[in-house]
Amino acid sequence: MSEAVTRSVPTSNPGLLASLDPLLREWLPRQRWFAGKGRPVTGFSLVSATELLPPPRQDGTPAGRLGLYHLIVVAHQQPAGPAPVTVTITGTGTPPGGDCYQLLIGAREALPPRLAPALIGHVQEGPLAGHTVYEALYDARSAEVIMEALRTRARIGALRFDRRDEIRPDLVPRLMTAEQSNSxxxxxxxxILKVLRRVVPGTNPDLELPLALAREGCPRVPAPTAWMTAETSGEPYVLGVLQPFLQGASDGWELSLRELAKGEDFAAEARALGRATAEVHTALARALPTVTLGHSQMQALVDGMTERLAAAAQAVPALRPHVPGLHSAFEALADLAAEGATWTAQRIHGDLHLGQCLRSASGRWSLIDFEGEPAKTLAERRMPQPVVRDVAGMLRSFDYAAHSADGPPAPDWATACRAAFCTGYADAGGRDPRTDPVLLRAFETDKAVYEVLYEARHRPDWLPVPMSAVRRLAAPDPS
Incomplete structure (x- = not known):
C-alpha cells in the first residue's frame, strides 16, 4: 500500500464538510444517482471522512498533485410541505431524516481539461481553501488508490478493504460513463468495481447474495473478488464490490432492443435466460433459509399490494377505471390462502429485469446487481419472497422492450418471449411459473401498478407501456 494512504479525518471535525457544503448543495442534486430530486438540499451530516491522499500544499512545495477524500454524508432535504428545514452539520454517527451517500472527492490546485466534466467547484474556506474539488472517480489516480487498498486489504480510518482472491497490480482503470444508480x-x-452511491448500514444483498452463490458454486453470478466497507458507530456500510469483468458481454436490455429492431426472434435467448434465473433461485434456496407463507403471511402481502394500488390510483387518474379488475387479482390470491394454500419464500434477486442480465460472447447468461429495489428499506430487500416476484419483473421487462424499440409496439414478440422465459425456467427449476396463475397474476399486477406510478411521476411519455399491461391484467380473463 502506498505510504500516502495513511491518515483519516476524524468525524468529530466537521471543517472539511462545512467547506464543501455550498458546493455539494448545487452539485449533488445534478447527479444521476441522487435519489431526492425536486427538493432542495438544506444541509449535510457527516458519518465518516477519510483522507486517502493529502491535498497539494500551497507553499510552493506540493505534497502531491492530487488530494483524495472519502466521505459518507447524510443529505438533508426540504420536505414537500412549505416549511423550510434548518440543518446543522454534525459528526455523531448516522443522523435520521435524509439519504446517505458515499462521495469520493478529489482536490487539485487546478483542474486539467480532461477532468472538466468532474468539476464540483472551487473551495473558498476551510482545509481545502483555494483548491478545486471534483468527482474523483473520473481520475485514474484515484481509482488506482482504491484498487491498491483492495489488493492489500488495507485499513484506513473507518474504511475496510477485503478480498477473497489475489489481484495483480497495475490494472489500468477507466470509469464507465453509462451510469445508473451507482458508479x-x-x-x-x-x-469491475461497483461503487454504491446511496448507502445504508447493515448487510447489503449486493454483497451478501453473490458471496452465498459463490459458496454454492453457482456460475451464473460473478463471484465477488473484493469489497470495501466502512465501520462506524453502528453496523458496517457496504460501499463497493469488485467482481470479474465479463468482457464482450451484452446487456440484456440493449441486446433485446437490437434483435427486435432487426426483426430477429428472441425466444431462444429468453428461454436461456429463464434457465439461468431458475439456476440462481435454486442455488439461493440451497444457500440460505426458506420459509413457508401461510394465510396470515399471504394476507399481509395482499394488503400491501392493495395499499399500493389505492395510492397509485389516487395519484394517477388514468388508473382508476381499472382498479376493480386489478383488485380482483389480489382478492383471488387472498382467497386461495384462506382456503389453506401455502407458498415457499426464499431470497431472490429482488429487482430482476433485462438490464440486470448479461450475455457473454459465448452465449451464456449471468445475473448481476443484487442490490434490490433502492426505494425499499434494507430489511424489505432481504426478506424471503416467492420466486414468482422475480419472474414477474422479467415478464414486465419483455413487455417494456416490445414497446421501446424503434417502430410500432410488438406485443406478439413480448408474448413469445414471456412464454419462452417460463419454459426455460421450468426446464432448470422443475416448475413452470404459469402453473400458479393466481400468484403470477398478482405479482405481475403489483409490478404494473408500481410502473404506472413511476412513469406518471418521472416519464409521462412512457405511461402507455404499463397502462397496456394494466388493461390486460384487469380483464376478466387476463391470459
Missing part, C-alpha cells in the same frame, strides 16, 4: 470502474478489462 462503475473497470480495471484492465479484468475486474
Amino acid at each position: 462503475s470502474v473497470v480495471y484492465g478489462d479484468t475486474f
Whole structure:
C-alpha cells in the first residue's frame, strides 16, 4: 500500500464538510444517482471522512498533485410541505431524516481539461481553501488508490478493504460513463468495481447474495473478488464490490432492443435466460433459509399490494377505471390462502429485469446487481419472497422492450418471449411459473401498478407501456 494512504479525518471535525457544503448543495442534486430530486438540499451530516491522499500544499512545495477524500454524508432535504428545514452539520454517527451517500472527492490546485466534466467547484474556506474539488472517480489516480487498498486489504480510518482472491497490480482503470444508480470502474478489462452511491448500514444483498452463490458454486453470478466497507458507530456500510469483468458481454436490455429492431426472434435467448434465473433461485434456496407463507403471511402481502394500488390510483387518474379488475387479482390470491394454500419464500434477486442480465460472447447468461429495489428499506430487500416476484419483473421487462424499440409496439414478440422465459425456467427449476396463475397474476399486477406510478411521476411519455399491461391484467380473463 502506498505510504500516502495513511491518515483519516476524524468525524468529530466537521471543517472539511462545512467547506464543501455550498458546493455539494448545487452539485449533488445534478447527479444521476441522487435519489431526492425536486427538493432542495438544506444541509449535510457527516458519518465518516477519510483522507486517502493529502491535498497539494500551497507553499510552493506540493505534497502531491492530487488530494483524495472519502466521505459518507447524510443529505438533508426540504420536505414537500412549505416549511423550510434548518440543518446543522454534525459528526455523531448516522443522523435520521435524509439519504446517505458515499462521495469520493478529489482536490487539485487546478483542474486539467480532461477532468472538466468532474468539476464540483472551487473551495473558498476551510482545509481545502483555494483548491478545486471534483468527482474523483473520473481520475485514474484515484481509482488506482482504491484498487491498491483492495489488493492489500488495507485499513484506513473507518474504511475496510477485503478480498477473497489475489489481484495483480497495475490494472489500468477507466470509469464507465453509462451510469445508473451507482458508479462503475473497470480495471484492465479484468475486474469491475461497483461503487454504491446511496448507502445504508447493515448487510447489503449486493454483497451478501453473490458471496452465498459463490459458496454454492453457482456460475451464473460473478463471484465477488473484493469489497470495501466502512465501520462506524453502528453496523458496517457496504460501499463497493469488485467482481470479474465479463468482457464482450451484452446487456440484456440493449441486446433485446437490437434483435427486435432487426426483426430477429428472441425466444431462444429468453428461454436461456429463464434457465439461468431458475439456476440462481435454486442455488439461493440451497444457500440460505426458506420459509413457508401461510394465510396470515399471504394476507399481509395482499394488503400491501392493495395499499399500493389505492395510492397509485389516487395519484394517477388514468388508473382508476381499472382498479376493480386489478383488485380482483389480489382478492383471488387472498382467497386461495384462506382456503389453506401455502407458498415457499426464499431470497431472490429482488429487482430482476433485462438490464440486470448479461450475455457473454459465448452465449451464456449471468445475473448481476443484487442490490434490490433502492426505494425499499434494507430489511424489505432481504426478506424471503416467492420466486414468482422475480419472474414477474422479467415478464414486465419483455413487455417494456416490445414497446421501446424503434417502430410500432410488438406485443406478439413480448408474448413469445414471456412464454419462452417460463419454459426455460421450468426446464432448470422443475416448475413452470404459469402453473400458479393466481400468484403470477398478482405479482405481475403489483409490478404494473408500481410502473404506472413511476412513469406518471418521472416519464409521462412512457405511461402507455404499463397502462397496456394494466388493461390486460384487469380483464376478466387476463391470459
